[in-house]
Amino acid sequence: MAYVRAVRQLLPDPAEVDPYQAHASASRPAPPDRPWVMLNVIASVDGSTVVDGVSGPLGTPAxxxxxxxxxxxxxxxxxxxxxxxxxxxxxxxxxxxxxELRTARGQRHKPRIAVVSGSLRFSLDAELFSEPAERPIVVTTTDADPRRLAAVRERADVVTAGNAGTVDLRRALAELRAEGSLVLCEGGSALNGYLVGDDLVDEVNLSVAAVLAGGNGPRLAAGGADVLHGLSLAHLWESDGMLMARYVTDR
Ligand SMILES: NC(=O)c1ccc[n+]([C@@H]2O[C@H](COP(=O)([O-])OP(=O)(O)OC[C@H]3O[C@@H](n4cnc5c(N)ncnc54)[C@H](OP(=O)(O)O)[C@@H]3O)[C@@H](O)[C@H]2O)c1
Structure with a gap:
């Protein structure tokens, strides 16, 4: 990894922070019926999450x-x-x-990746599905195409919830509770939109890159129902012009 300048906490109290330690010790009480759900998104100052089809150009070492x-x-x-x-x-x-730290906290040694798809039209030849010891999870509907589903089951564990192309994310998250109490949703905008619309987001980690991206890139969440959920700023960090905020949903 490239050299990372110090990450400075601006709020609540100015300090230098270790992001691993801070995130490992943050309070994230899971609701009784599902895991705690946190989003992580990077966006430009003008709100785009994508440059040339990916998020990478927005990123910095911090x-x-x-x-x-x-x-x-x-x-x-x-x-x-x-x-x-x-x-x-x-x-x-x-x-x-x-x-080692994860094992000491009682977690699996690595997190599991869970892919949400109604159509199951993604490629099973992708590297994600190539490691039998690291089987991902595929989250789909109860009426998913049976032939695609059979092929997926050879490479992944499957969770089903919802139908007619739309995964019922509340029910799917309840099933994922068996994997642990903390789910990190990495997007994109469409999946985040469903989670926001269904009031399933407990925390948002938003990195604002000091760039203007222009274009028509999607914003953090789009496509779900109109809502107005209040957020409280839990911390604000800065490194090399990148602002990294953690918001917790007001309940
Ligand atoms: N800046 C960032 O932090 C960031 C983070 C992530 C992604 N991105 C960028 O965002 C873009 C992708 O985002 P996106 O909004 O187009 O797509 P997305 O949310 O990544 O994926 C959308 C697909 O996920 C499945 N899906 C999501 N919710 C579903 C539900 N409730 N029920 C059934 N299926 C569901 C569907 O798959 P099927 O079509 O297979 O049914 C849907 O077409 C990429 O360019 C990526 O690089 C940026």
Missing amino acids: DKLVFSALRASADVILAGSATVTAENYRPPRTSAVQQ
Whole structure:
């Protein structure tokens, strides 16, 4: 990983922070019926989450550190099929140190990746599905195409909830509770939109990159129902012009 300048906490109290330690020790009380759900998104100052089809150009070493720290604390990493394809998802890499810390906290040594798809039209030849010891989870509907579903089951564990092409995310999350109490949703905008619309987001980690991206890139969440959920700012960090905020949903 490239050299990371110090990450400074601006709020609540000015301090230098270790993102791994801070995220591992954050309070995230899961509701009784599902895991705690946190989003992690990077956006430009003008609100775009994508440049040339991917999020990578927006990132900096500090943001990547926060991305890794959130992954290191999660039990499940949830992503929509378009993100998994566009960002070429692979089995998660977790350092030996983080694996040890996870095991000491009673977590699986690595988080599991869960792909949300109604159509199951993503490629099973992708690297994500190539490691039998790191089987991902596929979250789909109860009436998914049986032939596609049979092929998926050879490479992944399957959770089904909802029908007619739309996964019932509340029920799916209840099933994912068996994997642990903390789900990190990495997007994209469509999946985040469903979660926001169904009031299933407990925390938002938003990195604002000091760039203007222009274009028509999607925003953090889009497509779900109109809502107005209040958020409280839990912390604000800065490194090299990148602002990294953690918001917790007011309940
Ligand atoms: N800046 C960032 O932080 C960030 C983060 C993530 C992604 N991105 C970018 O965002 C883009 C992808 O985002 P996106 O909004 O187009 O797509 P997305 O949310 O990643 O994936 C959408 C797909 O996920 C499945 N899906 C999601 N919710 C579903 C539900 N409730 N029921 C059934 N299926 C569901 C569907 O798959 P099927 O079509 O297979 O049925 C749907 O077409 C990429 O360019 C990626 O690089 C940016």
